[in-house]
Amino acid sequence: MNVRRLIPSTALAGAVALGVVSLSACSGTSDAAGKGSGGKLDVVASFYPMQYLAEQIGGGHVAVNTLTKPGVEPHDLELKPKQVGELGEADVILYLKGVQPAVDDAIAQAGVENTVDATTLTKMEEHGAEVGHDHGDEHGGEHASEAGADPHIWLDPVKYAEVAKGVGAAFEKADPAHAADYEKNTDALVKKLGDLDTAFATGLKNTATKTFITTHSAFGYLAERYGLEQEGITGIDPESEPSPARVRELHEIAEKDKVSTVFFETLASDRTAKTLAGDTGLKTDVLDPLEGITDRSKGRDYIEVMQSNLAALKTALGAK
Template identity: 40%
Template sequence: MISLPRRALVLPVLAALALSACAPPEPAGTNGDTASLTVLTSFYPLHYIAEQVGGEEAEVSSVTPPGADPHNLELSPAKVAELADASVVVYASGFQAAVDEAVEQTSPKQTIDVADAADLSPAAGRGGNSAAKDGTGGSRDAGGADPHFWLDPQRLAAVAGVAARRFSEIDPQNADVYKANAQELGQELASLDVQFTTGLADCERRTIVVAHEAYGYLADRYDLEQIGISGIDPESEPAPARIAKIRRVIEGQDVTTVFTESLVNPKVAEVLAADLGIETALLDPLESLADPGEDYLSIMRENLAALRGALNCG
């Protein structure tokens, strides 16, 4: 074996390090390893928007874990610290108190509050499409706007446009990418809107009985009436008078299905349906995503199929 002096081994290593240090850095987002933006979102629909608009230029994460209920989210100190480190935080003010407080405390570099772009409506008195004004309890527990805008594809498209504009301001080098991604997503959401409009145009019934009143915007868009077992907050307990009213609606309008949700205890819905001899089916409010094999578009299409079956649409 030939033994080289220690100096002969070290010099090539030092030369390689020097060349590496002198080499110009590779532009962010071009090698697939480094994203131009680190985007922190507050819950799944905003995570979906950020991923679609940001594409390969954005590293997107969420403070709400997959499969968790975002309504009553609590943030650990580590999660709060993440807000300060992100390039931009995307959230909907008024929906998650813990996120609103964390944004105020940490003063992130950039924030995108989508509440205005979503054109939110009051939680109560939504033009007759919910049980809010019947005095049976549960609908007025939100104390403000209905946050579930994403179940209306047109509202979600408007939010995507705002995200693209703000991403472009923060990272102008990739503005064309964000604009093109938002346009492509807008086309997909427009197609989804057409599918819902035509799919729900000719139905025997137009009333949906749901686990909680998450479907007001969907009902407004497609001329449906939602009756919620619980109000905007899925954890609110329905009053006996509310349950009695729902029973009368089911019997009076020949409702055949009570819709349950994966994140809400189905017991009340199942007991109600069993007492009346009708079925239960799953309608996903898309507040969280538990199955990585699904996404917003696929779940919304599953929702459409469930609605068509329950409403007996032609």
């Protein structure tokens, strides 16, 4: 993942007040972002999808640091006490509750007032029935952003655009001196996400099959948006092992729905996917949940990797 270690910064006056996120109004105006890293607003992002939004919307007015190092599976992230302490010095924190339990706990301990939870900026939904009978509660437990809610909203360009608008508004309130730039950058990003949505809708409209099998059940929102059926080998945890019953079920699904490909991801082992594919005579390919960017990613940023995901789905599903 193209991220950096959290860097200590000087706390700034200013806050975010947005939606259901309860924050105080900033007391400064033109100098709201003038006391941080090189005069920039210090923003901490929990992992790559939040980092991308902060960088695209903040542009040259923000210094973005991330909590998740390159190549680390975000669900597994653990923070050191020193990192938790440094977190409290941020001006604005962007995170997505439910993806990283350790981060959720650290943010609660840090008590940073200027905190934006992306799950409050769009409607959260439950997914699970589409990934098999024995996975009906897979999005519950420690990784759920709320009871039963699927946190992978960034894989739906429409929902991600809704989050982008909320982040843009948050930056405008935290740093009103640069509000016009944040608004312009937000509009540009929303336009790119709209184009991406159109490409997915058009590219996946007519396919030989609507079913895809993936190791990580992260694509519920994407599947729902474009009329597909996600069948996860495991649940929301990409490192968990499927039950023998689930493996048998996937064999039957692959044959019945004419599935050609088993997808795996870049930040977790491909062993389960390749085993299943070998047993069923299927191919394997990457469908990236975009929880991080590494040198193995099929693209340099969110847009490029999502375009690669679209190309992989079109091939696997037999797009016409």
